[in-house]
Amino acid sequence: MILVLLGTHELPMTRLIDQVKQAIESGVITERVVVQAGHTEFEKHDNMDVYKFISFEKMQALYEEANLIITHGGTGSIISGLKIGKKVIAMPRLSKYNEHNDDHQKEIVEAFSTNGHILKCYEEDQLSEVIKLSEEFIPKPFKSKRDQMINVIESFIEEL
Numbered sequence: 001m002i003l004v005l006l007g008t009h010e011l012p013m014t015r016l017i018d019q020v021k022q023a024i025e026s027g028v029i030t031e032r033v034v035v036q037a038g039h040t041e042f043e044k045h046d047n048m049d050v051y052k053f054i055s056f057e058k059m060q061a062l063y064e065e066a067n068l069i070i071t072h073g074g075t076g077s078i079i080s081g082l083k084i085g086k087k088v089i090a091m092p093r094l095s096k097y098n099e100h101n102d103d104h105q106k107e108i109v110e111a112f113s114t115n116g117h118i119l120k121c122y123e124e125d126q127l128s129e130v131i132k133l134s135e136e137f138i139p140k141p142f143k144s145k146r147d148q149m150i151n152v153i154e155s156f157i158e159e160l
Contacts, residue, residue: 003066004035005077008053012040013072013099016091019127020070021045028128034062068134070127073105078112082142087134088118089127097123116140 004020006013017040023029024047035050036059044050054062063069063080071077073092081088090112092105106122113120117140121130 001032001034001062001065002029002068002070003062004033005069005071005074006036006038006040007072007074007077007093008038009072009074009093009100010039011093011099013093014040014042015097015099015123016070016072016127017042019091019121023128023131024048026128028131031067034066068131070131072099073109075108078108078118079142079144082112082117082139083144085139085141087137087139088112089121089130089134090118091121091127094123117142 004017006016017035017037020029020033020035024033024045029047033045033048035044035048036054037050037052063084063086066081066086068087068089069077069081070089070091071081073090078088078090090109092103092109093099094106095101095103109118109120112118119130119134119137121127
């Protein structure tokens with residue numbers, strides 16, 4: 001199963017779902033696709049199960065079941081996949097397409113990609129080609145620095 005996450009931002013992201021549908025129609029994607037669509041309205045394909053929003057528990061189960069995660073560039077969506085060792089392809093929401101207010105997701109996707117954690121797909125890329133690359137891609141394990149950040153914050157507070 002492939003899990004596709006369009007996020008919960010109030011602006012739609014049809015660009016990503018259009019490329020997913022093209023990959024299904026061209027035969028690059030042959031397995032079941034589960035889509036968390038959020039506020040993105042689109043005509044679904046026969047091979048898709050579409051949910052506007054998904055509960056935390058159901059989302060966790062879908063992450064576990066997924067062979068591949070194709071997502072917008074939100075940190076939560078990316079990190080949730082990386083923490084359990086999943087292959088992740090991320091396409092950032094871009095302001096020039098009215099998908100977000102700014103291009104911070106491009107910076108997020110670039111950082112994770114540069115460090116070997118995920119594969120990136122921008123508007124000029126073809127998602128089908130990146131999906132093919134994912135078959136051989138071995139993501140670099142992600143190690144959160146959360147505990148270190150908490151220690152720094154706690155030390156700072158204690159010094160006040």
